[in-house]
Amino acid sequence: MQQNQKLAKQLMKKSKTARYERFGHLLSLSALLLIMAIVLGIIIFIATKGLSTFFKDHISLKDFFGGVIWNPGTQTPSGQQAVGALPMIVGSFLVTILAAVVSTPFAIGTAVYMTEISPKRGAKILQPVTELLVGIPSVVYGFIGLSVVVPFVRHTFGGSGFGILSGTFVLFVMILPTIVSMTVDSLKAVPKYYRQASLALGATKWQTIWKVVLRAATPGILTAIVFGMARAFGEALAVQMVIGNAALMPHNLVSPASTLTSVLTAGMGNTVMGSLQNDALWSLALVLLVMSLFFNLLVHFIGRKGAFKK
Amino acid sequence: MDKPIISAQNLDLFYGDFQALHGINLDFDANKISALIGPSGCGKSTFLRCLNRMNDMIDGVKITGTVQFHGQDIYSPQVNLVELRKSIGMVFQQPNPFPFSVYDNITYGLRIAGVRDKQQLDAIVERSLKQAAVWDEIKDNLYDNALAFSGGQQQRICIARVLAVSPSVILMDEPTSALDPISSAKIENTLLELKKDYTIIIVTHNLQQASRISDKTAFFMEGRIVEYDDTTKMFVNPDDKQTEDYVSGRFG
Structure with missing residues (x-):
């Protein structure tokens, strides 16, 4: 008891x-x-x-998103405030999309080699190399871009060499490791038995990679590309060093342009808190933030749709 | 007596230093179901995978001896692996449809072989799903993701996927071990139907299944064949003491 x-x-x-x-x-x-x-x-x-x-400051949305002249504090010839952010928005999207378009085939090729064709060599050589690429500071990328890519573009395509094209080349190298490593993960997540089933049906290795593995991994690869694009969109320093920093509508790929980030980094030390110039920069930052939130949502959406059902 | 469709002679298989198969001699007759039984790790699945060279993919595997298919050594360097695997299909233990639609699953083997004609593809999809006895259950959902179906349906979709490329031999590696008894029974009935047109070699842990559906049974132990004979004889009056112990459930 x-x-x-x-x-x-x-x-x-x-x-x-x-x-x-x-x-x-x-x-x-x-x-x-x-x-x-x-x-x-x-x-x-x-x-x-x-x-x-x-x-x-009573700037209309139309003037901000539709205007093409950026010089906050002054007026455009037609009398509006010169806070047109369109050139930077276009510049940001152009370098981001072009960099993703150039990177993706290289990244998928590298990832397929690392996982499907030669996993041993992939793990031994390519893995450390891609990790190293991630670790290089962006100012170093920008410096190399400034002293190698810009002259190269100037000689090959004309113009000053500063512009969207140089930005694309620099971003291509910068986002490549992101897309590669995430694509590798998504290829590795494709169950082995899909490959076996395909081979047992008389498919060649190449057909298996192309028609089964890549197809099954498509959501993961899309996620990888979106992550790469988010990185490209947010990259400031390296792009600023090679893009020319002229807040103008880019009329071709080698004319000086600017991105949201490059205008922000260039302008943030030179404005007074609370002034229109300063507020306009914050608006650019807000656009950047909203865009990165959008990229994140996109990743979640793709990830949920494409998760492997067990 | 007809010539065997597949004949393994003196087959040894090594995983690195470990010898998994010891001098296997087995002949399989056309249009019969042959069952391979034995305790886990006895080499029956490994042997099955030798017959369509699925072991090639594993690092460090060494195979000696011959496997003849219609009198041709399938391990000779001239063999076209793609053609071989089309003639000798395989169904795996886990249902493994691709994460595509049923239609894309069934037509996969044909499409990679270059068949583009939609009418022909449609006809083959219907024929193979009917042969696999799953047509009635899924014919209205051919464009749904194959992973949305039940395990038993998925396995029959996998069987249909193999049938679509018109093999002459179907290898099955414990095709019902992941399924419930009702689904298993459906697949067993399917196999009895398929026997008319195909040669089936099935690895199974389920002794009742082997006795129900197979014509011949081979009993494997530790990488060797203990006995290979007609199924009725194997289960009623086996020659070997070990076989008798195994089929009567005294070990294994």
Whole structure:
């Protein structure tokens, strides 16, 4: 009887491990809350700053997204405020899309070689090489772009060499490792038995790669490309060094242009807080933020649609 | 007596230093179901995979001896592996349809062989799904993802996928072990139907299944053949003591 009561008492008391568990739970929860608070804070801060161009300075959305003259604080010949962000938006999208278009075939080829054709050599040589490419600081990419790519473009295609094309070449190398490593992951995630079934039906290795493995991995490869594009879209320094930084509508691939990020990095030290010039830059930052959120949502959407059903 | 359609002679197989098969001699007759039984790890699946050279893909595998298919050594360097695997199809233990539509699954083997004619493809899809006894259940959903169907249906889709390329031999590696009894029964009935047109070699852990559907049974132990005979004799009156112990459930 006595023993039973003792046991009952013990059962009602919190054990040491339960306390530890609660402590760990709280610790990770608070870390999560902190990060969420920071992210939310950044978004709210940029949104209030960025939107004040429209609410405080009364710039119309049409002038901002449709205007082609960027010189905040001055007026266009037709009398509007010169805060047309269209050249930068076009510039950003052009370098991003071109870089993705150039990178993707190379990345898929490399990834197929690493996983399907020669996994041993892939793991030994190509894996470290792609990891190294990720680790190179972007200023180094920009420097190489400035001293190698820009002269090359100038000699081959004419113009000053600064422009969308040079930006594309530099971004191509920068986003290649991102797309390669994520494509490798998605190819590795294709179950082995798909390959076996294909080979057992009389398919060659090449047919198996092309018609089964790549097809089954398509959602993963799309995710990889979107991630690469997000990186290209957000890259500032290296692009700024080779694109020419003229806030003009690019009329060809070798004319100096600019991107959202390049205008931001070039202008952020030179404006006064609260002025129109400053607010306009925040609006560019807001566009960047919204775009990267969009890329993230796209990745989630593709990932959910393409997850392998077990 | 007809000539055997597949004949293995003195087949040895090594995984690196480990010898998995020891001097296997087996002849398989056309239009029969032959069952390979034995405890786990006895080499029956490994042997099955020798017959369409699926072991080629594994690193460090060495095979000696010969496997003849219609009198041709399939391990000779001149053999066209693509043609060989079209003639000797394989169904795996886990249903493994591609994550595409049923239609694309069935036509895969034909398309990679260059068949483009839509009418011909349609006809073959219908024929092979009917042969695999799954047509009635899925004929309205041919363009749905094959992974959306039940395990038993998926396995029959896989059988139909093999039938679509018109092999003469079908190798089956425990095709019903991942399925429930009702699905298994459906597949067994399918196999009995298919026997008229195809030669079937099936690895199974299910002794009742072997006795129900097969004409001949080979009993494997530790990489060797213990006994190979008509199924009725194997299960009623085997020559070997080990076979008798195994089929009566005394070990394994």
